[in-house]
Amino acid sequence: MRKPEDKGNYKKRGKVRKGLWSPEEDEKLKNYMLRNGQGCWSDIARNAGLQRCGKSCRLRWINYLRPDLKRSAISPQEEELILHLHSILGNRWSQIAARLPGRTDNEIKNFWNSSIKKRLKNNNITSTTTTSSPNKCKTVSIRDTVTGGMILPMHDYSYDVVNTCMDSSSSNSHFNPFPPVLDNSFDTNGSLNFPKYVTQVGSSTGNRGELGDYGVMCVPGSEGFGVDNMNNNGVMSSDYVFDQKNVIYHNNNNNNLNNTESMKLEDMVGFGNHWQGENFKFGELDWEGLLDNVPSLPYLDFQVQ
């Protein structure tokens, strides 16, 4: 913890106080907030008689003093929900917290960085992270139809990585997530050590559509792009492919794309106007809408106590 600064000093110097909050400060802020409600945080800090900056007051209220906060440990159901939401939203802690009543983004972030990350590491499970950076190739990972038929935006990767991974021997332009080093990608247990740009989705039984299914989609320039899935045995199949018009094809028949069901990518995931070819940015996605349009999420059905 951070040391509370010496009260006498900060008053003499007229500086804002930092560090741990004293019970007196908590009391002042809590009383003020309950009486007056939320407003301009710098005004709140001043009017409540606190030698704190507005940001510090906001953080203390949101993460600790709010009356609707839960003080209990994260339940297994909540943990499941956090895992699932993180697979969709990545490190968007505030959005995850918004779906867990009584929990704060800070709490979930800390929980993730301690227990879940450790557990995932121990279980040899990598989770997905959602980041968006300009001038990068866009990738999307697929949750197989077996577990709900979702398609989810996940990663960006550099053009360099993408170009390295393009299957030049193939006449189509499907993205090949296997780099040349793949031969060395199996550990002694036969488990795959996935290259960092392969996104894992799914749960843990090792069946197709669950742990072991890896979907990667890439948009390298104006070429078409594809999605490959891989099961636990390292068997590849192209379950989803996209053409240059952003039409997604679901391959139902062992790579026979003549017998596919097809639909617009934006129809599947509600990209709507966000999908504009090279101008597409994950950061502009309607994540709320995306989640709302996922009726098959089993974890969202329970009530958090």
Add this chain to the structure above:
DNA sequence: AAGCATTCCAACCGCCCCCTC
């Protein structure tokens, strides 16, 4: 019991976005 290592988590930092002027 003591010392060291690890984990937990409150709080800060810096960046970004939005709003106002």
Add this chain to the structure above:
DNA sequence: GGAGGGGGCGGTTGGAATGCT
């Protein structure tokens, strides 16, 4: 249009608590 300020967010820090030897 752009400068400035406030708020929100994710990443990081560092000290307390806990575990281990």
